[in-house]
Amino acid sequence: MSDFIDIGAVNDIPVRAARVVKTAQGCIAVFRTSHDKIFAIDDKCPHKGGPLSNGIQHGESITCPLHNWVFDLNTGVAQGVDEGSVQTYPTKVLDGRILMARAAIYKSVAAE
Numbered sequence: 001m002s003d004f005i006d007i008g009a010v011n012d013i014p015v016r017a018a019r020v021v022k023t024a025q026g027c028i029a030v031f032r033t034s035h036d037k038i039f040a041i042d043d044k045c046p047h048k049g050g051p052l053s054n055g056i057q058h059g060e061s062i063t064c065p066l067h068n069w070v071f072d073l074n075t076g077v078a079q080g081v082d083e084g085s086v087q088t089y090p091t092k093v094l095d096g097r098i099l100m101a102r103a104a105i106y107k108s109v110a111a112e
Contacts, residue, residue, distance in 0.1 A: 027042075028042060
């Protein structure tokens with residue numbers, strides 16, 4: 001079994017836009033930058049729950065559409081605030097297809 005799952009074509013996402021992958025654990029926003037880099041992060045801003053997939057993308061950052069928190073798409077860390085981050089998920093592109101880490105979609109629940 002592969003560690004990555006095909007979630008669609010790069011061209012399915014317009015440049016500087018996002019699409020949402022719905023999982024049992026929540027929604028993941030998948031972004032395509034102006035340089036065709038692909039990033040995947042939680043779609044929910046930790047501040048007020050804004051859908052980051054609807055935010056404004058600039059470079060490798062996304063601005064929450066509700067209260068302007070800016071998140072680094074590489075790390076998920078909010079810029080300019082003391083606390084705040086979103087989970088990032090491994091992606092890669094192969095032959096024009098976006099592959100996301102299987103663990104992001106099928107998180108297993110383990111006993112603690």
